[in-house]
Amino acid sequence: MDKHGLFTTVVGSWPLSNNKENMTKILTDMVNLNMDYPCYPQLVSMIDQFLYPLSEETDILTRKNGKYYLNQDFEIPNEPYALEYGNFMIDFFKENPTLKRNIKGMKACLTGPFTLTSELILKGELVKGIKPSVFREPRGIMIDWIVDKFAEIMKRVGKAYNDMGIEIVSMDEPLLGLLVGRKIFFHSKDFIIETINKSISGIKKLSSIHVCGRISPLLRDLLLQTNTRIIDNEFRTNELNFLIYKKKHFSRSDKYLGLGVVQTNIAETRGAELSHYVETVPSLKNYIKKGIKKFGKENIIIKPDCGFGALGKAFGSEKFAYDIALRKVTNMVTALNEIKNELKII
Numbered sequence: 001m002d003k004h005g006l007f008t009t010v011v012g013s014w015p016l017s018n019n020k021e022n023m024t025k026i027l028t029d030m031v032n033l034n035m036d037y038p039c040y041p042q043l044v045s046m047i048d049q050f051l052y053p054l055s056e057e058t059d060i061l062t063r064k065n066g067k068y069y070l071n072q073d074f075e076i077p078n079e080p081y082a083l084e085y086g087n088f089m090i091d092f093f094k095e096n097p098t099l100k101r102n103i104k105g106m107k108a109c110l111t112g113p114f115t116l117t118s119e120l121i122l123k124g125e126l127v128k129g130i131k132p133s134v135f136r137e138p139r140g141i142m143i144d145w146i147v148d149k150f151a152e153i154m155k156r157v158g159k160a161y162n163d164m165g166i167e168i169v170s171m172d173e174p175l176l177g178l179l180v181g182r183k184i185f186f187h188s189k190d191f192i193i194e195t196i197n198k199s200i201s202g203i204k205k206l207s208s209i210h211v212c213g214r215i216s217p218l219l220r221d222l223l224l225q226t227n228t229r230i231i232d233n234e235f236r237t238n239e240l241n242f243l244i245y246k247k248k249h250f251s252r253s254d255k256y257l258g259l260g261v262v263q264t265n266i267a268e269t270r271g272a273e274l275s276h277y278v279e280t281v282p283s284l285k286n287y288i289k290k291g292i293k294k295f296g297k298e299n300i301i302i303k304p305d306c307g308f309g310a311l312g313k314a315f316g317s318e319k320f321a322y323d324i325a326l327r328k329v330t331n332m333v334t335a336l337n338e339i340k341n342e343l344k345i346i
Contacts, residue, residue: 024092039109068119110199116150141186161203168207171199174212
């Protein structure tokens, strides 16, 4: 993928139940609306996707009432796991070669080691000498070697996706927005950079990191110092992020900015119709043009703020929530394609 930007993708999650029929439907819809880099539909929690299968392999990591408890040190699995989603996408395009020709490439997602270990509640010997901070109880994110082990696990999964031929592999790290503000909790700046770099080191194509919320200058600088090719943030919900980045941050490097242009965290409005929740094509064109003017068309990739998984609970109807998400993404792709036509970009 050359450095000329203005491609479309999504973060990953959708508000439908986790089954092959829904995954097939979503992936087909993404291809048919002319998305450049569709991601495999992530229909399970980003935490459960990687912690649940690990808890099935060992008694050291246990799951109870939806929470994960780590009792002691553990061995890293010899083989990468949780690859069924990437394999689904590969098989889908093998069975549908005409659809494969309609896209520029595929995208897969990981969950970052800081976010995964923030969900590990420590027990036994592991809690000795640890005082709870930020969280109510000691968590895995507070211990360097635990975070490092999960970085190695994600490295192996990312390499497996890369070896499948998936063009973009994105690591979701929403916890970094909490971990790095005016100061850094638990770890040093160097440790965070080294951990991110280790996690993505198996990705030889386009690595990406997705961080939600408002980005602090300290976090911006930290992300720019990593080897990650795409820095993916919210902009529609957090417009102050426009003030954080400058064009020079990307024009002087091989990095892209993932620009969130449709809102994904929305609440139900009584009596509102579907169109009430969906950004119009003209408004999206204006927003994308704002990004082009600020950062340069060659430096940005267009995508939603975040995943759409939470919409199902927000609206209580999977069908209505999915219709909102699909219409948002359709308008996003349409808006960018109209801009590319105006700019005579193929």
